[in-house]
Amino acid sequence: MQELILVEKFSKLFSEAGFCDEIKQKQIIEEMNDLLGKMDKEEFESSLSKELFDQINTMIEEKKISEGNAFILLKEIGYQNSLRVFPNYNYKYSTLKKRFDKMIYDEERIIKGGNETFIVDLSECYLLLRNFFQFLPLQLVSVCVPCLLKIATNKKENEKTQKEVELALMALCNVGILVEVEKDFHQKEITEIIEYHQEHRNLTHLAYQLAWSFLIDRFFRDESLEALISDKLHFTREATQELEEMSKRVDWKAKGKTEENKRMKEVNIMLKWICTINVFFVSFQMWKEEYFGLIDYFISLCRSSRAYEQRISGKCMVLFRRAIELNDVSVYDLLKRGVFKQISEEIYLKTMNDTTARMCLESFFDLSKRLKGIMTNEVDEMKKKEIKRELFDMLEEEGHEDMIPSFHATISLRFNKYRVEFSLNFEDYFVNV
Structure with a gap:
């Protein structure tokens, strides 16, 4: 019963909201918003039913809730x-989504007659609640993105402004990687936001991550941004500093609902950073020595968090696998820094999920491809044999010396589908010991 207290209180306040004046209604909605921030995952999902979104739509139609107050809640x-x-499928199938779809396509109100506040409110609601696979209307990109960027460039440091900046940046990030946004709509403004924060530290940790996320997502489609991101704005340095600072604040052993919720918020921001870093690593053209700093940090993070938060380890494994895939990254450097040892240790964890297990095994799959071929930076045959022997010794010490041959045997069906040619000769991957 204890777990349902917040959900029941939220529901009770919502039922009261339709029977009071606009000022009182706003106060009730602010109480509801406060409850949402205190809910755990199960409570949050339980509160956001399809019926809730349908009721909000009905209340707007019947003028039982003002459009402005509805925007505040949504x-x-x-x-x-x-x-x-959290993928909100309840909203996806609600009448409220249909209302917002219709409003977004109302060109007369959006482009000709809509005031800026309305455009920002509607854009934030639409983007924050949208499904990532949902088609994004052209007018939302061409009209709303500049409005949201204008909000995001507000440099005031009071709490109200910082929350508005967070909301605008989070909505912009929900535009998605695959949606093309013209440089005129983003590059100058988002660069200014990042540079100003680097000098004045005016953003929250979340807002700073979101600013980077929006820019990195554009990089996914525009490789010309690499020099700006890497050399001028120093992305990897900034990301490493932010993550290290957050790691020091996280209480992995937190007990009690309030402490756990605080930990989960920090972890969610860290996960967002890691996802953004992974998008960057997928998109860049050249590996730089400074990127090894991130590798070192993620190895440390995996070890400190793996007993408490498996999601972090899973995201780190994606980054490790990407590094292993790159021909201009030295396998020897990865070995010496402990990447393969970390991956092999991960496989023993009782908390490991299927996704992380697959990523670990496929990392060894990619490693075996590197060892079978001619490795860039390691073309000398004696050097290759030295690397193979050290890897074999490490795997043998961990009890994984048969991992690659057995992995080949079990994965053959999957890769036969894609016609991947693969040798099962053990000598192709490790020297005979």
């Missing part, structure tokens, strides 16, 4: 939704 729902990376 923006907070969307904010918490995006922070927790």
Whole structure:
């Protein structure tokens, strides 16, 4: 019964909201928003039913809730939704979504007659609640993105402004990687936001991550941004500093609901950073020595968090696998820094899920491809044999010396589908010992 207290209180306040004046209604909605921030994952999911979104739509139609107050509630729902990376399928099939779809396509109101506040409110609600596979209307990109960027460039440091900046940046990030946004709509403004924060530290930790996320997502489509991101704005340095600072604040052993919720918010921001870093690593053209700093940090993070938060280890494994795939990254450097040892240790964890297990095994799969071929930076045959022997010794010490041959045997069906040619000769991957 204890677990349902917040859900029941939220439901009770919502039922009261339709029977009071606009000022009182706003106060009730602010109480509801406060409750949303205190809910755990199960409570949050339980509160956001399809019926709730349908009722909000009905209340707007019957003028039992003002459009402005509805926006306040829905923006907070969307904010918490995006922070927790919770796919809200209940909203997707609600009448409220149909209402917002219709409003977004109302060109007369959006482009000709809509005031800026309305455009920002509607854009934030629409983007924060949207499904990532949902088609994004052209007018939302061409009209709303510049409005949201204008909000995001506000440099005031009071709490109200910082929350508005967070909301605007989070909505912009929900535009998605695959949606093309013209440089005129983003590059100058987002660069200014990042540079100003680097000098004045005016953003929250979350807002700073979101600013980077929006820019990195554009990089996914525009490789010309690499020099700006890497050399001028120093992405990897900034990301490493932010993650290290957050790691020091996280209480992995937190007990009690309040402490656990605080830990989960920090973890969710860290996960967002790691996902953004992974998008960057997929998109860049040249490996730089400074990127090894991130590798070192993630090895340390995996070890400190793996007993408490498996999601972090899973995201780190994606980054390790990407490094292993790159021909201009030295396998020897990865070996010496402990990447393969970390991956092999991960496989023994009782908390490991299927996704992380697959990523670990496929990392060894990619490693075996590197060892079978001619490795860039390691073309000398004696050097290759030295690397193979050290890897074999490490795997033998961990009890994984048969991993690659057995992995080949079990994965053959999957890779036969894609016609991957693969030798099962053990000598191709490790020297005979």
